[in-house]
Amino acid sequence: MTPFPLLEISYITKTFHTKRGSYTALKDSVLNIRQGEFVSLIGHSGCGKSTLLSIVAGLTSPTTGGVIMEGKEVDEAILLSDKIAMMTNGPEATIAEVVKVDLPRPRDRMTIIHHPNYGPLRAQILSFLQKLNPRV
Numbered sequence: 001m002t003p004f005p006l007l008e009i010s011y012i013t014k015t016f017h018t019k020r021g022s023y024t025a026l027k028d029s030v031l032n033i034r035q036g037e038f039v040s041l042i043g044h045s046g047c048g049k050s051t052l053l054s055i056v057a058g059l060t061s062p063t064t065g066g067v068i069m070e071g072k073e074v075d076e077a078i079l080l081s082d083k084i085a086m087m088t089n090g091p092e093a094t095i096a097e098v099v100k101v102d103l104p105r106p107r108d109r110m111t112i113i114h115h116p117n118y119g120p121l122r123a124q125i126l127s128f129l130q131k132l133n134p135r136v
Helices: 049-056 074-080 118-132
Strands: 007-018 021-033 064-069 083-087 095-100
Touching: 007 049, 021 049, 064 074, 064 118, 074 118, 083 118, 095 118
Parallel strands: none
Antiparallel strands: 007 021, 007 064, 083 095
16 A cells, blocks of 8 residues: 555635625545545535536646645646656656646746646646556
């Protein structure tokens, strides 16, 4: 068993701004999933299941918090990097793909999550990591 979760949902909050004011769909959601675990996400209609899954999939960004996959904080890598080298699993690991982070500098977390390149870039990285562990 790895010392860290395969997927870590770390204090995710998602607030939507509507004509009627702010609506917080998720607040400080925390969940750790280890390799081999099967997890079901259940709840009534409108409780935030789809919102949480959209954040994990990289289709939307959290207002606060983050998703860490295999000990890698994807959002932090995007914030800090000009390129992200994604490696295969070992033994005999290699750099499988290098992704250029085409986002303007200086970068501020709350600004880049709204940049049109951010969502597709985040989804590409999460998809790569998922391919390495398809059993999840």
